Amino acid sequence: xxxxxxxxxxxxxxPLLHELTYSRATATVPFGxxxxxxxxxxxNMVNSGINNVAVLAHNSYRSIIDHLGSGKEWDLDxxxxxxxILPPNNSHAPGFNGDLQNFYGSLxxxxxxxxxxxxxxxxHMICNIDYTDAIENHRRTKADITVIYKEVDEDSEDxxxxxxxxxxxxxxxxxxxxxxxxxxxxxxxxxxxxxxKELLMDLVKKxxxxxxxxxxxxxxxxxxxTLKVYSYEYKGYLAIINSVQNYYKYSRELLNPDVWxxxxxxxxxxxxxxxxxxPARYANSAIVTNSQVANGCIIEGTVENSILFRxxxxxxxxxxxxxxxxxxxxxxxxxxxxxxxxDKEVYVTRGxxxxxxxxxxxxxxxxxxx
Amino acid sequence: xxxxxxxxxxxxxxxxxxxxxxTTKLAKPAVPFGGKYRIIDFTLSNCSNSGIHTVGVLTQYQxxxxxxxIGIGSSWDLDxxxxxxxVLPPFMEQTGGSxxxxxxxxIYQNIHYxxxxxxxxxxxxxxxxxxKMNYALMLEQHKETKADATIAVIEVPIQEASRFGIMDVxxxxxxxxxxxxxxxxxxxxxxxxxxxxxWDVLKKKLIDDAQDPMSSNDFGKDIIPSMxxxxxxxxxxxxxxxxxxxxTVESLWEAHMDLLLEDPPFTLHDPKWRIYAKNxxxxxxxxxxxxxxxxxxxxxxxxxxxxxxxxxLFYGVHVGKxxxxxxxxxxxxxxxxxxxxxxxxxxxxxxxIQDGASVGSxxxxxxxxxxxxxxxxxxxxxxx
Numbered sequence: 001x002x003x004x005x006x007x008x009x010x011x012x013x014x015p016l017l018h019e020l021t022y023s024r025a026t027a028t029v030p031f032g033x034x035x036x037x038x039x040x041x042x043x044n045m046v047n048s049g050i051n052n053v054a055v056l057a058h059n060s061y062r063s064i065i066d067h068l069g070s071g072k073e074w075d076l077d078x079x080x081x082x083x084x085i086l087p088p089n090n091s092h093a094p095g096f097n098g099d100l101q102n103f104y105g106s107l108x109x110x111x112x113x114x115x116x117x118x119x120x121x122x123x124h125m126i127c128n129i130d131y132t133d134a135i136e137n138h139r140r141t142k143a144d145i146t147v148i149y150k151e152v153d154e155d156s157e158d159x160x161x162x163x164x165x166x167x168x169x170x171x172x173x174x175x176x177x178x179x180x181x182x183x184x185x186x187x188x189x190x191x192x193x194x195x196x197k198e199l200l201m202d203l204v205k206k207x208x209x210x211x212x213x214x215x216x217x218x219x220x221x222x223x224x225x226t227l228k229v230y231s232y233e234y235k236g237y238l239a240i241i242n243s244v245q246n247y248y249k250y251s252r253e254l255l256n257p258d259v260w261x262x263x264x265x266x267x268x269x270x271x272x273x274x275x276x277x278x279p280a281r282y283a284n285s286a287i288v289t290n291s292q293v294a295n296g297c298i299i300e301g302t303v304e305n306s307i308l309f310r311x312x313x314x315x316x317x318x319x320x321x322x323x324x325x326x327x328x329x330x331x332x333x334x335x336x337x338x339x340x341x342x343d344k345e346v347y348v349t350r351g352x353x354x355x356x357x358x359x360x361x362x363x364x365x366x367x368x369x370x
Numbered sequence: 371x372x373x374x375x376x377x378x379x380x381x382x383x384x385x386x387x388x389x390x391x392x393t394t395k396l397a398k399p400a401v402p403f404g405g406k407y408r409i410i411d412f413t414l415s416n417c418s419n420s421g422i423h424t425v426g427v428l429t430q431y432q433x434x435x436x437x438x439x440i441g442i443g444s445s446w447d448l449d450x451x452x453x454x455x456x457v458l459p460p461f462m463e464q465t466g467g468s469x470x471x472x473x474x475x476x477i478y479q480n481i482h483y484x485x486x487x488x489x490x491x492x493x494x495x496x497x498x499x500x501x502k503m504n505y506a507l508m509l510e511q512h513k514e515t516k517a518d519a520t521i522a523v524i525e526v527p528i529q530e531a532s533r534f535g536i537m538d539v540x541x542x543x544x545x546x547x548x549x550x551x552x553x554x555x556x557x558x559x560x561x562x563x564x565x566x567x568x569w570d571v572l573k574k575k576l577i578d579d580a581q582d583p584m585s586s587n588d589f590g591k592d593i594i595p596s597m598x599x600x601x602x603x604x605x606x607x608x609x610x611x612x613x614x615x616x617x618t619v620e621s622l623w624e625a626h627m628d629l630l631l632e633d634p635p636f637t638l639h640d641p642k643w644r645i646y647a648k649n650x651x652x653x654x655x656x657x658x659x660x661x662x663x664x665x666x667x668x669x670x671x672x673x674x675x676x677x678x679x680x681x682x683l684f685y686g687v688h689v690g691k692x693x694x695x696x697x698x699x700x701x702x703x704x705x706x707x708x709x710x711x712x713x714x715x716x717x718x719x720x721x722x723i724q725d726g727a728s729v730g731s732x733x734x735x736x737x738x739x740x741x742x743x744x745x746x747x748x749x750x751x752x753x754x
Binding site for chain 1: 404444638639644646649651652653654658659662663664665669673683
């Protein structure tokens, strides 16, 4: 797969993640007890043998640079190729009009790379996918663009903010619908495409020159009739992290061992920044059921149906239910938490009661003291 | 090569016979410890945390796992442009060559490695112990006392003193006598096998020692006594804290149980002195609705459907429904089936304990049951 370039497009933010993205880019929202959203797409690319990856950073990219560093954890600290973090190049146009602007600003990078194909992906569609097969499919169908989709359960998914596909029998995409109001299709576009590099560069230049700035609308949808846009179905587990509710819902789905195994192990491992935390410590008073616990945690209280990120401390007599506690949260003795999401380093002092609802968990922002 | 003030030489060739099946295919320093680590991680992390970034690791017995584990030292931040970690196996040269005959001979054979860095001091350590120690403080004392050698010592109970190398010291802690495993110990200052030498002094001693056919080429037995005989100043460096030789099945098990005490004498949860290890990149562990974990350490990648009490689970361990694990150490990727009971046991990496099997006895006075790596234990086999 030396012939494929990976591009992680971070200019599509998820405003419905609210508090979780106040201090960080969507791509660095913590997920799954020890990961950031971007870890999944980055690991997928690396596991598919892609060793030249560009991250088109957009806003709050300090958190991205901090997290990715040299790319070492993903084996992308290479002499040639490797990881490139490309912040926006604002000299071409005032203001921000759309993601193509960031592609346009990075044309130099595309130009310098020798790869024939490009996989473009955003970071908020969490999955474990081997792109090798999708690229093979792209070659076989002689497509100009291949879009990757997943058939989701139409009853459980909220289609707001999603793009759905209508396909012809041969897999050709005939229509893409944003925010479908009435049910048309449950084939959700995973914000991943495969395209030849030269074609992508060409389309980016043409679009931007005509003041078109949106990858989906102006490169894909606008060309559905003129280009061969085919589809590739991903059949594995997909978590769509585009709102706080979805974040909560999908985080708790990880408590299903089958989901846990398929998202974290199949077909590849998910890599992240290493923290060198020791194994989690359970005191004699710990009562933990149906939960996911990362290293560095010290648990003296009760934890049910919850996810504890690295270095969380749960005091004696504290009870945590149906909650997500990010890195280094501290819950002092006798506090009770139910249906809450605590961002990093939230400190809950002794004897507090925090509660949200199943349908709308309460979020406490980074470093709050309660 | 850039000069390094102090170079560490880490002796990692030990066979660890008393660890029985655990060292069939592993050198003792590569034996897993503490739910996440290998024994050598403690000394390598100590080096890294002490600011000693040039480390020669002397390997001999079953080096394959150790070699690939150490790699270029990046897990310990020892992948350096200058210095860094170098694995030093025994080698042949035009005039012949030999295995490392003793601890001193191993350093002697690598004089050329040390000379590259033109060091002032050499720290000699081994990869057999679990402890956290700032070697920089010991080096400071070595410089202050202008010693030719400094030996780290720890007070041990006097009744156990005859198991150790025991030092006699004067009022300034200068060592006056060194006795290897004395029958009638005069005091309780035990050598920890951690030495700092002034390099030019040591180099001469190593060359002399290598030419003595009667010598066993050992630091404790030959080099230190010879330095004392010739009145080289040797001082004791007193260490207070946890230090454990995990060279036997009993002591390995005990050291794990020490980690599980309510107020452990040795904590791994110390952000100021992290113990580094190669990371297996596993997701957080999962405790199922049927699972229960108390008084234990559990690493990432585990799935626990049964009950775990007062035990250490390394990464990637699976514990099936209805199983009970108590007072045990379960090494990486061991798969424990359903309705298994395990008491007071060490289960080697990759071993499969099939449904319904029983290992060890709940009797408190029972011996420790050791099951080696990659075994398959069926329910027909009752191991006590």
